[in-house]
Structures are given as structure tokens and as C-alpha cells.
Amino acid sequence: MEGFYGKYGGAYVAETLIGNLEELEREYLKVKDDPDFRAELAKLLKDFVGRPTPLTPLHAISAEIGRPKIYLKREDLTHTGAHKINNALAQALLAKRMGKQRVVAETGAGQHGVAVATACSLLGLDCVIYMGAVDAERQAPNVQRMKLHGAELHLVHTGQKTLKDAISEAIRDWITNVNDTHYLLGSAVGPHPFPNIVHDFQSVIGLETREQILEQEGRLPDCIVACVGGGSNAIGMFSPFLEDEEVRLIGVQAAGKGFDTDKYAGPLIKGRPGIFQGAHTYILQNSDGQIGKSHSIAPGLDYPGVGPQHSYLKDIGRVEYTFIQDHEALHAFEYLCHKEGILPALESSHAVAYALQVAATMDEGQILVVNLSGRGDKDLSQAIEALARLKEKEASVS
Amino acid sequence: MNRIQRTFARLREQGESALIPYIPVGFPAAETSESLIRTLCESGADLVELGVPFGDPLADGRVIQDASTQALANGTTLRACIEMVARLRPSYPELPFILMGYCNSFLAYGLERFAADAVEAGVDGLIIPDLPSTMADPWVEIFRPHALDLIFFLAPTTSEQRAAATMSKGSGFLYCISVNGVTGEREKLPQELPAFLKQARAATDLPLCVGFGISSEEHVREISRHADGAIVGSALIRVIQQAAPDQLEGEVRSYMQRLKNATKPITQR
Ligand SMILES: Cc1ncc(COP(=O)(O)O)c(C=O)c1O
Numbered sequence: 179m180e181g182f183y184g185k186y187g188g189a190y191v192a193e194t195l196i197g198n199l200e201e202l203e204r205e206y207l208k209v210k211d212d213p214d215f216r217a218e219l220a221k222l223l224k225d226f227v228g229r230p231t232p233l234t235p236l237h238a239i240s241a242e243i244g245r246p247k248i249y250l251k252r253e254d255l256t257h258t259g260a261h262k263i264n265n266a267l268a269q270a271l272l273a274k275r276m277g278k279q280r281v282v283a284e285t286g287a288g289q290h291g292v293a294v295a296t297a298c299s300l301l302g303l304d305c306v307i308y309m310g311a312v313d314a315e316r317q318a319p320n321v322q323r324m325k326l327h328g329a330e331l332h333l334v335h336t337g338q339k340t341l342k343d344a345i346s347e348a349i350r351d352w353i354t355n356v357n358d359t360h361y362l363l364g365s366a367v368g369p370h371p372f373p374n375i376v377h378d379f380q381s382v383i384g385l386e387t388r389e390q391i392l393e394q395e396g397r398l399p400d401c402i403v404a405c406v407g408g409g410s411n412a413i414g415m416f417s418p419f420l421e422d423e424e425v426r427l428i429g430v431q432a433a434g435k436g437f438d439t440d441k442y443a444g445p446l447i448k449g450r451p452g453i454f455q456g457a458h459t460y461i462l463q464n465s466d467g468q469i470g471k472s473h474s475i476a477p478g479l480d481y482p483g484v485g486p487q488h489s490y491l492k493d494i495g496r497v498e499y500t501f502i503q504d505h506e507a508l509h510a511f512e513y514l515c516h517k518e519g520i521l522p523a524l525e526s527s528h529a530v531a532y533a534l535q536v537a538a539t540m541d542e543g544q545i546l547v548v549n550l551s552g553r554g555d556k557d558l559s560q561a562i563e564a565l566a567r568l569k570e571k572e573a574s575v576s
Numbered sequence: 577m578n579r580i581q582r583t584f585a586r587l588r589e590q591g592e593s594a595l596i597p598y599i600p601v602g603f604p605a606a607e608t609s610e611s612l613i614r615t616l617c618e619s620g621a622d623l624v625e626l627g628v629p630f631g632d633p634l635a636d637g638r639v640i641q642d643a644s645t646q647a648l649a650n651g652t653t654l655r656a657c658i659e660m661v662a663r664l665r666p667s668y669p670e671l672p673f674i675l676m677g678y679c680n681s682f683l684a685y686g687l688e689r690f691a692a693d694a695v696e697a698g699v700d701g702l703i704i705p706d707l708p709s710t711m712a713d714p715w716v717e718i719f720r721p722h723a724l725d726l727i728f729f730l731a732p733t734t735s736e737q738r739a740a741a742t743m744s745k746g747s748g749f750l751y752c753i754s755v756n757g758v759t760g761e762r763e764k765l766p767q768e769l770p771a772f773l774k775q776a777r778a779a780t781d782l783p784l785c786v787g788f789g790i791s792s793e794e795h796v797r798e799i800s801r802h803a804d805g806a807i808v809g810s811a812l813i814r815v816i817q818q819a820a821p822d823q824l825e826g827e828v829r830s831y832m833q834r835l836k837n838a839t840k841p842i843t844q845r
Contacts, residue, residue, distance in 0.1 A: 193729035453679035467684025
């Protein structure tokens, strides 16, 4: 296994963790091709998670835009409601194989935390979750769910009190309990081998999509869009299409209130390469190398770093990275609810919003696939309030 | 021999181990930082570890994290840390100054430019907790020609194989982590520490210095039996935080002198 994507990646961590990362890599390589592990995981993905998830054509929206045929890959229909469960369950199974009885994890949107708490409850593992105090407030339903599944929840009050600080605390816990604990990282970020492992466990999204589109359309899509926070749903979706040069791949980052304000995320657009939380990758930072503050209405996209493979794919130009602001995501959220009876997560709404823009530039007969990484139940009260404020503002301007 | 080597050679001759205080530059206030560091230099420090504050210090516990945050709020930059050493150097020509900081601060400054500026200011070595030896080759290549020591860590979890590689790349001394965990005060030293240090001693000629959790005279005395130096961070910061402003220097001085005394052979105490 390679620790680098071009110059990006690596394992820039405290010496105490190196032995553990080496062990993780060893054990992962063992189970990767182990038919027993694969079979056990496949069975859980089918019977517990509800895979394969559908590839849903959007008839109403496609008819309204009158251009490409738009499909949604429905990760929102997985058990616990987001793609995070694919990786959480697989890594929990791996932890169990490694004889680790205790799992720590971070969560931003709460979707990863819920997925880890769920997987640990299913597999009988002890579960400790770190969550920024700000995120816990805006994702209250998920906080309750984690507790119901028996997770020990630690709110993080340092720094910005969001995802990045939760990751830092989870890493500190791991350094302290390195012998009996598995750190179940929730995105394609962090030190090697995590980006690799998460990439592999999320590739099920793209593999299914590929099979489904070939079956339904007899050919590959012209364009695929996914949102990029840490980058796990996007890399899982893109991965099986990377070699197909004719498929246009677009990753959407969160521009928050806009790059001309001080409230945005989007390190692939506004960041510079540096070393943060274990990897060399694009990060939001000031000229002194201090990590920048990030903002997005979608907590899962509110992160100043990104998975190292995305940094590499940006530099070589294989994936286009672009951005959507809070208000655009909110409009897409409402539009999808209204037109198609589907309630998207605010994270996924970024992908939907950009997809609608791209669709307007595509031709009839072309195919566009959007990864709907999760469902929006967790965001309901936040989104409704924000939409109300937005409409008030828009009404007063016009 | 460079300053770090000369220091350990001298201490070995005297039968003492090194006392190495850690303090972030710019802490507790921009105006008092320099005089506080001077107090450390003059009250028993054999080497001084100056923290380059970073907002997300993953290997550090709450005390150092908070002190770093405070130092950042006081406007401390890496440039300010280099300039601090440049101001101290003429007063303490033989005292080694080591900068402790996280990768991204140095990367953002530019490694080549940093190495040149640091050496000119009189910096002797670097401790970078998120730069394990496996990732360090490009850094060693840049720093070695400037004679900047890159000091690596040895953890209780470090395999024998890795330890050998680490020792061959590192210089200055070997930073032995007393426990698995982040920095912070602890009641007791772990029982396994002597065996851990004995193993390290057999594998390298580099001086061994122990840090993480060293809080008291007893700790320092115990470490001096098995290693060449004791690094004291969180406990010193707490002394600083708890001292009344007008007694700060006096309290730091007497705390340092007590610790320094504990590094000396019993006959000289
Ligand atoms: C529904 C949903 N989509 C997307 C993300 C962003 O993460 P990633 O970029 O790793 O897919 C999150 C993260 O919490 C999420 O909950």
C-alpha cells in the first residue's frame, strides 16, 4: 500500500501512533482480500445497511430543465441515512478482527457518529464519540441517537468547537489509549492508511452506480457530481470512474457565505498545501501556517482540510472542484423536496445545487449522476429556519 | 562538537543530567515573555525548549494547548520565535535553544528559508512532534547542511526496528516519551520507564531525555538515574499560571532551582 498520492498524504503523526498505524495497515491488507471478511461485510451491507441503494431517475426535474437525464444515487436510503454507515460498519468489523474492544470516533454532522454508534451497538464494541459543541447544538437529533445506541459522547469546547476540533480530541484520546482502541475515522482524511481504507470501503457507492447505470442506460454517465467535505462520499463515488476519461467528475465544496466574506470552507478552492491532522493536503490556513476557521451551513462540509487523494486529483486535473454557497444549497434543498419528494442532507444539497447548474449546460440525451450522500432529517429545523431568513432577506432586496 | 553536544559532554563530566524547561514564546504575555525565558536561562536550565505556538497541537494536552492558544492570541509567530532566540543568543553564548513546533508552521515559513534564518539567530535544534522519522527525510536533507539538529521521539510503542531507523536519522538527543499519551502532568512515573530507557540506552549513543508528565523533583531525580535529561513543560506552565504577577519570577526561579538540584549527584546536593 502506498502512503502518498503524488506528494499528498503520508502519516504526519506523533511517534506513539506509528506502531498502531502500521498495525492497522497490516491488518487491513490482510482482510482486504480475505473472502471471509468480504462475505461477512457484504452480508451486513445487504441485510443491515440495505444495499444496494437505488439509482433514482429524476423525472420531474429532468423534464423541467429539459436537458440531461438526471439520476440520484440514493445513499440517503441506507440505514442511519448517509453513506457514512458503509465505512463505519466495515471499520468496526475490522476493529473487531484486530481484537480492539474500544472504538473512538469524531463527528461533525453527527451522521458518522450515529453510524459508528450503530455499528458498535450491532457488533458489541465500546464506543466513544467526540463532537464539537457547536455541531452538537445544530444536530440535536443525532446527539440523541448516538446516546440511545449506547455511545459515550464527549462535547468538545476548544477551538472552533466543530469537526476539526472533534478530530483533534479523538486523536488525543487515541494517543492515550493506543493499545486497546481503534480510531474509526469518518472521512478520507488523516494519516495513512485511513484515506486508503475509507476510499476502499466507500467505493461500493461508485461500483454499484456503475453497474446500475450500465443496466439502466447501457452506458456510462457523462458527468458525476458529489459534495466534498473530507471527501469520502465523493471518492467512493468517483473511484471506479477515474480511468474513464470521458466521464466528467465534479466535486463540490462549501463556499459558506461566500469567499469575499470570512465565512467559508472549501480548502481545495481557497486553501494551500500544508500538513494538518496527519496528512499533507490542501488546507485553509493563514500566512503563518495556522489553520483557518471554516464555515458551512452543512456541518459535514465545515472542515478546513480535505482528503489527500482529492488534492492530488485536483493537481492532475482529473476531477474539477467547484463550490456552492449556503443560500444556493438551501434553495436546492427546498427544490428537491418540492419537486421529487426527496429530503436531502444540507451536505448533499451542495451537490444537487451545482448539478442543476451543470445540467443547464448539458445536452438532451446526456446522463448526469448526483451522489445524494445523505438524508436531511437531521437538518430539518436548521434548514427551515435558514430558508425563512433567506426569503425574508431576498424579499427585502427585491 | 556543537552546543548541544558540548552541553551533554559537560554534564556527563559533572555527573549531572540536563534540566530542560519548555515554554511557548509569547506566554503568558508578549511583554513578559522574554524576561521569563531569561529567568529560566539563569536559574538552572541546561537547554531551553521554546514552543512555537500552533492552534491545533495534537500531541499536547490541555495545559500546553491553552498556553499555546494564549501565546497565539498575543500575536506570536514563528518569525517572532526566531527573533527571540536572536535576542537571547548574545547573553547566553553556550546555552542550546531548541524550537518545538508543528510541521505546518515550518512549511508555511519555507523550510530552506527557515533553516537559514534559524541558524543565523542561534537556534540549535528542532522538535517537531508530528514529524515522525519515517516522514522526515526531506527535512533532514535540508536541515543537516545547516547543522540544525532534528530531535526525534521514542515512544513505548516504538518497535525495535523503527527505533533503529529513528536513532540513525536523529541528532542532538533522543526524546523519550514516558507514557503513551499527550503532554500533561502526572502523579507517578510509569513502572516500565527504567526498562524502556535501558533498552534505548543499549541501542544508541545519543543522549536520552525524558518528557511528558515530568512534574516534580522526585520525577527529575528518578529520571536522572536512568537518562541524560528531564523535560518539564506542563508543570512549569502551571507554576507560571498560579503565581501572583509580582512574584512570578521568584517562584519560577525557585521551582527551577529545586528541579536543577534534583539532577545533581547526591554528594553535590
Ligand atoms: C450526509 C453527508 N454528506 C457528506 C458529508 C461530507 O463528508 P465526506 O466529504 O467525507 O463525504 C457528510 C459528513 O458528515 C454527511 O453527513
